[in-house]
Amino acid sequence: MNKWIKGTILSVGITIGFSSSFAIAADTPLGKFRMAEEVKLITLDPHNHTGGGLSYLRPVYETLFYRTPDARIEPLLATSYKLEGMTLEITLREDVKFSDGEPFNAKAVVANITRGIELGVLAGLKPVEKAEAIGDYKVLITLKAPSPSLLLDLTGNSGMMVSPIALQAPALDRNPVGTGPYVYNAEMSREGEVRIYTPNPTYWEPEQIGLESIEIWEIPDNTARLNAITTGQVDIGKWLSSPQAVILDKTPGLTLIKRPGGSTYHLVISDREGTKVPAFADKRVRQAMNYAIDREAFAAAVQFGLSVPAFQPVDSGHWSYNTAVDGRFAYNPDKARELLAEAGYADGFTFTMPSIPVFSARLEAIAGFFQDVGITMNIDPIEPGTLARRSRTTDYAATNLVWRHLADPSLLTTYYIGESGIFNPFKVKPSDKLSKLVADGLAAKEIDQRAPIYSQVFEQLADESYLIYITATPLLVGTTDDVANNPTVNFRAGESSPYWRGLRMSQ
Amino acid sequence: MKTATNKTHNASMLAVAIPASTILILLVIVSIGAEWIAPYDPLKQSLREALQSPSPAHWLGTDNLGRDVLSRLIFGGRIALISSLEATLIAVVLGVPLGLFIGYRGGWWDWAVMRLVEAVVSIPGIMVAIVIIAILGPGLHRAMIALGILYSTAFLRLARSVVLAEREEVYVKAARVIGASSNRILLRHILPNIAPPLIIQVTLTIGAVLLAEAGLSFVGLGVQPPGASWGTMLNTAATYMALNAFLAVPPGLAIVITVLSVNLLGDVLRDSVGRGIAISVKPTTPTAKFAESTTTSQPKADDILHIQGLQVVVNSKDGSEFPVITDLSFSIKKGETLGLVGESGCGKTITGLSILGLIGTGGRVTHGTINLNNTELTSFSTQQMEQIRGDEVAMVFQDPTTSLNPAFTVGDQIAEVLRVKQGMTKKQAWARAVELIDRVGITRPAERAKAYPHELSGGMAQRIAIARALSCNPKLLIADEPTTALDVTIQQEILDLFRDLQDEFGMAILFVTHDLAVAADICDRVCVMYAGELVEMANVDELFAAPRHPYTAGLLSAMPHASDRKPPLPTIKGTVPVPKLWPTGCRFSERCDYSQKACEQLITLTGTTSQVRCIRANEINMGASI
């Protein structure tokens, strides 16, 4: 763990100069920047985008706010904002145009937010009631429920601004039009292989464009991605804990950057009332599953020591981290079998888990642990990039996902706990105790008030055991040494894609 | 020759079949007893022992989750066995009845189903399987249903073709007579006839299914993890290649060895069904001893060919050699036509080929000399022989339709010889080829030169072959049964052509034939061969008037005469013995009415201008026996 704290200090250190002090001469753009994504591109429509692969959208779309490398939130397409109770008033930049020539103004923002609310895909916009223009460049957003993470959400796809004309077009998923420094080049891109972005000639700060082109390669195969970076086909790639990440770390000329803002891998028992799998209705069964997993061995063997055991969503550096939960479900297969027997499942039961290639070894290991206590977990491979979408349906009684450490813990409600949580497809009502706790958490404003409440939430979640946390992994980015030492390459907090504004590659 | 072949063939078949079936039986036993044989539970993981190399505890090491590779291999074998049998069974159950049905019904049903089968077959097999899996969903049994449907097309076509073949047979034969019960007869005929090809197809299918199942499991459409199958094990191995390359070895080898065994067994089955059950027969009589040439003679000045004491041996598959021609001597004068007669299997054609040095890799000349135009050929190198062939001696073969290359035009084939042997240009060669075609009596030669052999009649093709043989003006033409394959009316024309050409080109002809009438027509002198040796040689008139060897007499009496057709033709009893079973003494003695004790000794050839190999030649009157 010490290692990645060092990494953090290093990356914060090299990113201080961003935006304000780092002056870029308005000379001709140089070079290409090529990165490898580990998930496939499903859609370039921000309002329909779920799961990984947001980096495909970043060169094209700018957000109302952005998060600095040290995780502060600053306006980007906005100039200032006022957050008061259930309303957010945003003043917009006046010198911005979409790449199709449409003006960026309050009307455009309202059109975007409204579409996001109507589509109902984005968790960040679930608490939003409406958006309205209160001037040419002033927007008022009204909430229907408290949302501590609203500004944070507006740095992600909830805050991405699409040209109002493109919003009407049917093929927005492959024809993105935004205000960003680069535009998507559909002719040069190859479907399923590489996306190419070229400079936006009408960008509002042309001196921030430092690249001739950006290539984002779709390489879900770990070996292929490692090969791509080893042979110089790409400059940078995202990694999960995998044997290839370990090899990359040992390869001269390559650097595996371990950054905070990683994620916690966990199982989700969606069907916790037992509609499809009756056993899941019993808390003891879910706890037994929690006890059945040897997280130490899992972290060492399946994740090659790049991860640490986890029993709650956040990592140990987070303000809401609860040390009391740590080790709550230390590996105890006997206890697991005992609990199963108590629940009347001494002979076990069977359920099916969706799997994508990057998680398949993990799920095989987990299946092995479950098998050991009598539970049969079948693994159903699905298309990479569709796990989030499929997890929102009742196709599967349980699923597996990651929780991003930089997400606000209040989003746990929006994601899993709330009755209309996006990963609560069986619409299970939360327990009274949990309902009260999350309500309290939403009502509290300051970190020191919120921290003890979320600590209790984590304890309660552990007890109910429908979210089975397994390991926490830092953000792993493999780069060439050249990129690692390039001062213009700065990473977004919690994301593996760099800020495109100001990035240069010297030949 | 045949018996020896079968024997060695059987031995090599067993050498393949025994290990192959042992491996398969072992696989079946191990699969059935997997629970008892496998040292560990195939799903039992031990993450702390992941990716270990082979050790006493884990003979084949452990995989990425610390599971025992050997145990997974054993349970994977069970999956391989079950799945291949399952898919094959589905293919048989689906394909055979449908094939029988459409073959039997015919008409619209047959047409529609066959078009459907053609359509399925035109899509790459794996893609058909993938699409069927798209409909059924992934999983081992679904994948096997997919493969079963895919391979049922092969069984369908097989069953259909058997029905169609048998239907002809049955309807033509008994069924018509019995009438109503023909359908039942059809069924009774089909069942035994379909079994052998069905068994072969089953082995082929099992091999193919094993490979396809591994492939589908490898890409994640077959067996789902954590289940152990050889395909999924290879998938894991591919992921952990960089950390432990050995993981790929055990499942890969398991697939290769299993598929190899199945395929080899299939090959053996196909061979044994194709050839019938081979029974080996040991030669009952020891190989005949043969005499060295007793007389030596030098070629005379006007001899174009002089053969002295020739012995040719061929080797059998077991490595031993046996003679097919012994102590053969004769000569041909310039411009003369010498007939070489005898039944098939007497060594006439081999004699012709040995002059050309073309006996083939299985045979060689061991004794004697072949002197062509005062040049000794037996010591010649391949290159030297190539110089001689075509220029000095050429050959016309029995069947003109097979002695011309079907892939080239006839003009081409003549012109090629002229270009290579005479150094003509393309144009010159072609013009000369057309001339030659004209010379052998073919009308519209320029047009015919552009024809392919299959576009010509047999007689015309033989004229072309003769034109090619004469293209380089050889001094000796070997004509090996040149008229046998032709219609009787054409025969005469070709014989006339030989005579005309001999007048014009002046070459000598060695005329090989079994037909004494033809020999009488064209030859000046005749050599009669029996079982690899010369039995009689004489001028044509002399030979026909007074044969001295009982074999010659027998051949003559079997010859049909146009004027005298009424009494049935007498034939010589029995057949020519195969070379390995030649008697020690007179080789004709077993078929000879005059044989006596003394005939069991070696018999020598006697006489000079006319010769005979019979101790009783002077004491019996052959004329009386006719």
Next chain:
Amino acid sequence: MLRLIGQRLISLIPLLFIVSVLTFSFTALLPGDPVDLIIGDEGTAEQYEMVRERLGMNVPIVTRYFQWLGRAAQGDLGTSFFNSVPVMDAVMQRLPVTISLTAVSALIAVIVGMAAGIAAALNPRSWIDRLATFGATLGQAIPNFWFGILLVAFFAVSLRWFPATGFTPISTSPWEWLRSVTLPALALGLSSSAAIARQVRSAMVGVLQQDYIRAARAQGLSRRRVVFKHVLKNALIPVVAVLSFQITILLGGALIVEQVFAINGLGSLAISAVRQQDIPMIQGIVLVSVFIVVAIQLTTDMIYGFLNPKARPS
């Protein structure tokens, strides 16, 4: 020759028709409602109707088939269910990859198979013959993807002569293209090499025993000339006949081998489409591959006609 092509083209019509019907009926055969699949659990009734209409599902299936066929004939295979990518574009982007892989492996199979088959046939029962025959039997028992894994382990991971994964288009760099396509093509071509070697050997042995070969030798033509002109042209006839079948197998095998080398060809597209039940995509891939198979058959038929005068219509 033109007549031959014409005859073949006409005979293709019923085949393509049946394939198109088969392909189209997947829609009817697939379990579940594709509309449900697209809109998910949270779709409203209006959304359902909208998607149904967008997919043209509210007309009878026969009408839908002919509409689809009409568009397909104009090169429009519809749009993927899951993004707005036209199926034709997606397939056409992947096709060159799979075709170059298939073509190179077919080339390897022909070269290796012919060399081994000729060598074996010319030296019957010699060690060359035994080696070639055993190699061919073994080659047909080795799964192509496993051979691929071994090639990667040896030539890419250990020796680093070739890239382990990926594909470089020939337009980007012909040299890199060759490097990227060599290992997968070898892996893919193995079993076809074996099949062709067996075929060449038995065809050559058959032809070598023909009278016309002996006749050509009797005319004084050299062994080399006879083997490489007279024997080969005849022995190629049955080889060409299996070649078209082998290329179809290679095209299917490419789908699996692509996965070993993480090559984005038709294979990964097909497997994705199957996992997502992206019906228009599956239909498109099948239809295009049948088209390719048919084109290959047509080409080999023409070569067959060139080699074998008897096959030409007179």
